[in-house]
Amino acid sequence: MRILLVEDDRSITQALERALRTQGYSVNTVVDGKSALLAVASDRPDLVVLDLGLPDMDGLDVLKLIRGRDVDLPVLLLTARAGVDDKVAGLDCGADDYLAKPFEMSELFARLRVMERRLTTARTAEITIGTVTLDINHNLVTVDGEAVELSRREFMLLKSLMENAGRVQTRDTLESRLYSWGEEVSSNALEVHVHHLRKKLGAAFIKTVRGVGYRIDSE
Amino acid sequence: MNSIRVFLVVVILAVITLFSFLAALRGYQSSMLEAERLFDKQLLDTARLIANIHTEHTARNIGSEASLAFQVWHGERLIAGSRNAPETPIAPFEHGFDHANFAGYRWRTAGYLDPASGNWILVADRADLRYALAENVILESLFPTLVGLPVVGVLIWFIVTGGLRPLRTLARELAARQADDLSPLAIATPKKELEQIVTSSNGLLQRLETALLRERQFASDAAHELRTPIAALKLEVYNLTRDPGTEAGLAGELEHTVERLGHIVEQILDLYRSSPDRYNATFERIDLDALAREVVAGMFDAFERKRQGIELDGAPCPVLGDRFALRTLLENLLSNANKYTPAGGRILVSVGRSGDNARLVVEDSGPGIPEDQRAAVFERFYRIGRDRHPSGESGCGLGLAIVKRLVELHRGSIHIGPSRFASGTAFTVSIPATEPPTTAPRAPRKQDGSDS
Numbered sequence: 001m002r003i004l005l006v007e008d009d010r011s012i013t014q015a016l017e018r019a020l021r022t023q024g025y026s027v028n029t030v031v032d033g034k035s036a037l038l039a040v041a042s043d044r045p046d047l048v049v050l051d052l053g054l055p056d057m058d059g060l061d062v063l064k065l066i067r068g069r070d071v072d073l074p075v076l077l078l079t080a081r082a083g084v085d086d087k088v089a090g091l092d093c094g095a096d097d098y099l100a101k102p103f104e105m106s107e108l109f110a111r112l113r114v115m116e117r118r119l120t121t122a123r124t125a126e127i128t129i130g131t132v133t134l135d136i137n138h139n140l141v142t143v144d145g146e147a148v149e150l151s152r153r154e155f156m157l158l159k160s161l162m163e164n165a166g167r168v169q170t171r172d173t174l175e176s177r178l179y180s181w182g183e184e185v186s187s188n189a190l191e192v193h194v195h196h197l198r199k200k201l202g203a204a205f206i207k208t209v210r211g212v213g214y215r216i217d218s219e
Numbered sequence: 220m221n222s223i224r225v226f227l228v229v230v231i232l233a234v235i236t237l238f239s240f241l242a243a244l245r246g247y248q249s250s251m252l253e254a255e256r257l258f259d260k261q262l263l264d265t266a267r268l269i270a271n272i273h274t275e276h277t278a279r280n281i282g283s284e285a286s287l288a289f290q291v292w293h294g295e296r297l298i299a300g301s302r303n304a305p306e307t308p309i310a311p312f313e314h315g316f317d318h319a320n321f322a323g324y325r326w327r328t329a330g331y332l333d334p335a336s337g338n339w340i341l342v343a344d345r346a347d348l349r350y351a352l353a354e355n356v357i358l359e360s361l362f363p364t365l366v367g368l369p370v371v372g373v374l375i376w377f378i379v380t381g382g383l384r385p386l387r388t389l390a391r392e393l394a395a396r397q398a399d400d401l402s403p404l405a406i407a408t409p410k411k412e413l414e415q416i417v418t419s420s421n422g423l424l425q426r427l428e429t430a431l432l433r434e435r436q437f438a439s440d441a442a443h444e445l446r447t448p449i450a451a452l453k454l455e456v457y458n459l460t461r462d463p464g465t466e467a468g469l470a471g472e473l474e475h476t477v478e479r480l481g482h483i484v485e486q487i488l489d490l491y492r493s494s495p496d497r498y499n500a501t502f503e504r505i506d507l508d509a510l511a512r513e514v515v516a517g518m519f520d521a522f523e524r525k526r527q528g529i530e531l532d533g534a535p536c537p538v539l540g541d542r543f544a545l546r547t548l549l550e551n552l553l554s555n556a557n558k559y560t561p562a563g564g565r566i567l568v569s570v571g572r573s574g575d576n577a578r579l580v581v582e583d584s585g586p587g588i589p590e591d592q593r594a595a596v597f598e599r600f601y602r603i604g605r606d607r608h609p610s611g612e613s614g615c616g617l618g619l620a621i622v623k624r625l626v627e628l629h630r631g632s633i634h635i636g637p638s639r640f641a642s643g644t645a646f647t648v649s650i651p652a653t654e655p656p657t658t659a660p661r662a663p664r665k666q667d668g669s670d671s
Contacts, residue, residue, distance in 0.1 A: 009447050009451065011447075011448065011451035011455075012447065012450055012451045012454065015451055015454030015455045015457075015458055016454055018458050019454055019457055019458055019461075022458075022461060053447075080443045080444075080446040080447050080450075081443065100446075101446040101447055101449070101450035102446055102449040102450035102452075102453050102481045103450065103453075104453070105453070105454060105457040167516070167519075168515070168516035168517075168519040169516070170509070170512040170513055170516045171512060172509050172512060172513070209515070209516070209519060209529065209530075209531075210529075210530035210531065210532075211512070211515075211530050211531030211532050211533055211568070212512045212515045212516050212519075212529075212531045213512060213516055215519070
């Protein structure tokens, strides 16, 4: 997995390069926006980690220019600005994820893994966690290679949870994904779907966070 | 005299009174002179009249009014006189006026030599009666002034009150301001006298706002500038802990210290950001229940690392608030519960209505906060047991100070009590809810068991 790191602070780039290499990533570092655009155009990386505070141009403008040419390239924003507005602005400009400095290395790895999984999913249209494999193109779910019959909504729910494995998905998020905007949702519909999924995939696969939502472990 | 109004009324009334009486006095004097002149003329006319009606024979003790006395002298001989006149001349034998005392009174006298008969006519009228008459006239003219003074006083009171109204409007405008409201005074066309005050005040407010903005900008910039090196430090420490050549204890200690440094910077930034003026404009309707779910979901890893069971017991609960502020509030309370509850403990978050308020309770099965320290934990930089807290956690003591500020920002209250577990603390936050509680059952939702 080749990562383009766009960051002008040398103390960060050095440490980050080393840490990422220990995880098996190959890292190419540039220190300003123009070089970043050049690097994306000439030798497309698999992932971009983009700092918003660059010496020559605003990181958000760099992001917009990248998006203008390459819609699919995953971009993770790094920033020392931590307001909600900054986060929204970043995601609105087409960032895939957002991490505020100072961050935990484990957090960065987790985010990169999610983005990687999305890349793999996009390429193979498959997500595999544990014994469960979800084939997006064919609406097919297998457990230990055995096909399992799921309703459309159960499939959507499982897809949402598996795509975000390792993170708790709140009831609100899952309900809004499941049902089109404005459609009435019965108060226990989500529980019913999860109950069905557990029966088909094994009781421990989907974890409940009482009152909050559900989660599938990433490993 | 503290009131401008009272001062003005008293002073104006005093001046009016003083000048009224000076004018009255002056009038009195000139009236007296005028009266004197008139009475004298009358006295002389009387003398002429007596000269004309006088006959040759002697007539003494002629009755006359008590206020008038007269004598007619021919040479040294008194040939006629009123009863109240003495035997001696009541005035010198010369033209003109004089005063004399006889018959127990003071008299004004006049002498007149009748050219036809060569008789001296001496007449006199009582001085005291003259003055009494004059004084009556003058007092009557003064009377309206005396009666009018209270009326004038009341009028002045109203006029002064009306004149001071712009000043009172300005005072009210200033008094009604929130301490953090630095917008210019909203007085469109101030009176000329207040123009300078309004202009100066607005200038001051403007400068204050600029200074505050600069201070906040500085805090934000400083924290922002600190974040990058702290991030670098964290990364280096991470690499160090992964390096097999590093002494494990040293790396752990370093990691702990850097963690704490980062935490303090974030908290200071939060404290600056939680100043009330920042938030007022961004209040919106927020479901506290949904927000709590979001925050718990985001922090779930931290709870799982300590194998803490976290549960949320929530009901829809709309409040008017700032999303970032309420999120920070929840994060701080939950992070506290996470830190100070031992591994394997339990944390319960409840969101619901209590009367007109939205109520958020975060309780844990930790060691709890001794009753005598419950008020102090909201003070800045206060930490229970300082750095020797049994949890071994590093905080900076700003978290609850920030929470308290954010609660106050939402006009709410917070208090600490025992949790419903065997030990532990319950933080209860009450914030005014946006709607009165609905007693009607929730609209039935479409039961959607069958999937399409």
